[in-house]
Amino acid sequence: MGLKFLGLLLLIVALALGLWFGTDTPLGAAIFQLWPEFLNTFQAGVQRRVLPELWDWVILPVLLWPVWAVPAGLGGLFLLLGLARRR
Known part of the structure; x- marks a missing residue:
């Protein structure tokens, strides 16, 4: 259940x-409308602490999806x- x-x-x-x-609104645009400072903080955290390529190859394309x-x-x-x- x-x-x-x-x-x-x-x-x-x-x-x-x-x-x-x-x-047609991208996910990144909706997140920016609701919580503008989140995307910059999230990008910096992923690129500095996890893997820089993860942002470019995985997260950024997902943020462009509807x-x-x-x-x-x-x-x-x-x-x-x-x-x-x-x-």
């Missing part, structure tokens, strides 16, 4: 974000895992 509930919750969040910001895509993808994954786990 936990994974299915989390998956459905994330799909609802994806729908709400798509309606709130529009379906705002609804990340929660929808995670929600679909959790929903499928919850359904598969039950069988």
Whole structure:
């Protein structure tokens, strides 16, 4: 029940974000509207303390995806895992 509930919750969040910001708004732009200083701090932390290439190769492309895509993808994954786990 936990994974299915989390998956459905994330799909609802994806729908709400798509309606709130529009379906074409990038995730990075939505984060900047809600919390402007977060992206600079997050970038500096990743590049200095984790791996600089992680920012360029993974995180930056994800920030260019539509705002609804990340929660929808995670929600679909959790929903499928919850359904598969039950069988």
